[in-house]
Amino acid sequence: MSINATLIGQMITFALLVWFTMKYIWPPLFDSLEERKKKIADGLAAAERGHEEIILAEKKAKSVLKEAKSQSAEIVTLAQKRANEIVEESKENAKKEGERLILAAKAQIEQERQQAKEGLRKEVASLALRAAEQILGAEIDQGKHQDIISKVSNQLG
Amino acid sequence: MASESHASEGATGYIIHHLTPLSAGEGFWTLHLDTLFFSAVLGGLFVWFFKNAAEKATSGVPGLVQNFAEMLIEFVDTQVKDSFHGHSKLIAPLALTIFCWVFLWNFMDMFPVDLLPSIGSLMGIEYLRSVPSTDLNATFAMSISVFFLIIFYSIKIKGPIGFAKELMFQPFGPWLLPFNLLLKLVEEIAKPISLALRLFGNLYAGELIFILIALLPWYIQPVLSFPWAIFHILIITLQAFIFMVLTVVYLSMAHEDH
Numbered sequence: 264m265s266i267n268a269t270l271i272g273q274m275i276t277f278a279l280l281v282w283f284t285m286k287y288i289w290p291p292l293f294d295s296l297e298e299r300k301k302k303i304a305d306g307l308a309a310a311e312r313g314h315e316e317i318i319l320a321e322k323k324a325k326s327v328l329k330e331a332k333s334q335s336a337e338i339v340t341l342a343q344k345r346a347n348e349i350v351e352e353s354k355e356n357a358k359k360e361g362e363r364l365i366l367a368a369k370a371q372i373e374q375e376r377q378q379a380k381e382g383l384r385k386e387v388a389s390l391a392l393r394a395a396e397q398i399l400g401a402e403i404d405q406g407k408h409q410d411i412i413s414k415v416s417n418q419l420g
Numbered sequence: 421m422a423s424e425s426h427a428s429e430g431a432t433g434y435i436i437h438h439l440t441p442l443s444a445g446e447g448f449w450t451l452h453l454d455t456l457f458f459s460a461v462l463g464g465l466f467v468w469f470f471k472n473a474a475e476k477a478t479s480g481v482p483g484l485v486q487n488f489a490e491m492l493i494e495f496v497d498t499q500v501k502d503s504f505h506g507h508s509k510l511i512a513p514l515a516l517t518i519f520c521w522v523f524l525w526n527f528m529d530m531f532p533v534d535l536l537p538s539i540g541s542l543m544g545i546e547y548l549r550s551v552p553s554t555d556l557n558a559t560f561a562m563s564i565s566v567f568f569l570i571i572f573y574s575i576k577i578k579g580p581i582g583f584a585k586e587l588m589f590q591p592f593g594p595w596l597l598p599f600n601l602l603l604k605l606v607e608e609i610a611k612p613i614s615l616a617l618r619l620f621g622n623l624y625a626g627e628l629i630f631i632l633i634a635l636l637p638w639y640i641q642p643v644l645s646f647p648w649a650i651f652h653i654l655i656i657t658l659q660a661f662i663f664m665v666l667t668v669v670y671l672s673m674a675h676e677d678h
Contacts, residue, residue, distance in 0.1 A: 265450075266556060266557060266560060267445075267447075267449065267450040267452070267557060268445065268448060268450060269450070269452040269455055269456060269557035269558070269561075270557040270560055270561045271561075272451060272456050272561075273455070273459060273557055273558050273561030273562070274561040274564065274565050276456070276460055276463055276561075277521075277561055279463075280466070280467060280517050280521060281510075281513065281514050281565075283467055283471075284467070284470070284513040284514075284517045285510060285513040285514070287471060287474060288471060288473075288474050288513065288516075289493070289513040289516065291474040291475075292473060292474050292477050292486075292490060292493050293497070293512075294477070295477035295478060295479045295482075295486075295490075296490055296493060296494065298479035299482075302479055
């Protein structure tokens with residue numbers, strides 16, 4: 264139970280163990296611990312950031328959706344307005360076209376009537392002339408009696 | 421088993437046989453071969469295990485070995501950070517070494533008292549004391565090393581003059597110089613002595629109780645040795661922890677400049 268040289272041997276062993284631990288054991292293990300701590304902290308921060316970004320993106324998406332909805336509503340009203348306008352316009356056009364057609368038809372009718380009148384007048388004149396020829400028994404010189412014929416035909420018109 | 425072979429020497433002979441170290445040499449130059457052997461083997465075990473973990477250390481998902489090593493590192497680091505506020509590359513590894521080595525020494529106490537000596541006697545070794553912490557040389561070797569470190573750091577941090585001033589002028593001022601010096605010297609010297617004797621006393625007593633239990637009839641032994649072994653698990657861990665924490669505290673006191 265006495266203190267002896269074992270003490271020195273034990274001290275040497277102790278010093279060697281401490282030196283070895285200090286040099287080869289503590290630094291790598293401790294560094295890996297610190298590194299993992301940092302990694303975890305970074306990961307947590309990234310997750311937090313991601314969460315915030317999701318919230319932000321959701322907000323953004325909502326606002327974009329809202330805008331799109333209002334825009335589409337606007338477009339629909341515009342389109343309706345435009346459609347109404349087109350309908351009105353085409354109605355107007357059709358009316359105008361109809362009137363134009365009516366006018367044209369009227370004009371043509373008038374023209375045909377005039378032509379028919381003219382034709383009839385001429386017919387009547389020639390009939391009158393022939394009748395007068397028959398009556399007079401002589402031929403009427405067209406050149407000589409031009410003024411009489413035209414007088415008659417004017418009376419007919 | 422062994423109690424029968426020593427029956428002729430009686431109970432006292434059995435106890436003395438168990439507490440006698442395997443020694444070589446004469447006088448001061450006696451070497452306790454069993455203490456040297458077991459502490460070296462246990463130190464090797466400690467270094468091997470941690471070296472293994474350190475080589476595979478990764479900041480990714482740790483394996484089983486690394487996990488355990490990191491648990492211990494974290495535990496020691498917390499203890500060191502709690503009481504030591506300076507920067508030192510030595511103190512944390514020192515604390516880890518002390519905790520693990522002392523724990524392994526003490527753990528030898530958990531083996532049945534007759535197991536290793538019986539194996540030794542089969543191999544022709546007459547005496548074998550397997551628990552290094554029941555050898556004063558082992559505990560004092562560690563505490564004196566710590567004491568040297570305390571002196572070294574005191575002088576390094578405070579300077580030789582600062583340290584001398586602290587020894588002479590505190591705590592009662594320059595007028596009570598001799599008294600101060602005496603008080604401080606006792607305080608400093610008490611540190612290694614209390615460290616070594618506390619560990620030695622606890623483990624020596626624990627071992628002695630195991631030996632006494634082993635002397636009882638076999639049908640009583642389990643009733644006593646089972647609770648004592650469980651209680652001893654607490655003691656061996658606690659003693660390793662106390663040695664470590666006190667070392668850290670003493671060294672942090674050496675770092676503090678008054």
